[in-house]
Amino acid sequence: MEKESIFQLALMINRDQCPPDNRMYLCNMGEDPECDCTECWEKYLFWAVNGYRDNDDPYKFDRKK
Numbered sequence: 271m272e273k274e275s276i277f278q279l280a281l282m283i284n285r286d287q288c289p290p291d292n293r294m295y296l297c298n299m300g301e302d303p304e305c306d307c308t309e310c311w312e313k314y315l316f317w318a319v320n321g322y323r324d325n326d327d328p329y330k331f332d333r334k335k
Contacts, residue, residue, distance in 0.1 A: 273322045279315060289314040294329060 274282075275288055282288075288295060289310065296310040313329060 273318065276315075276318060279318055283311055296329065299329060 279289075282290065292298070294310075294314055296306060296313070299304075313331070316321075
């Protein structure tokens with residue numbers, strides 16, 4: 271599966287869209303319904319610029335246990 275380029279992700283941010291993979295939404299992982307879109311995008315972009323390493327989960331500490 272091909273991932274989005276940094277340019278495509280930048281366009282999504284500019285359009286106030288969420289990251290393309292809805293499994294990665296921080297607002298779906300916590301008990302607090304407030305969504306911190308900035309933090310979500312920071313984690314997603316860090317993951318993207320580091321090559322979308324499949325074995326790494328940028329949200330492993332945010333997921334409910």
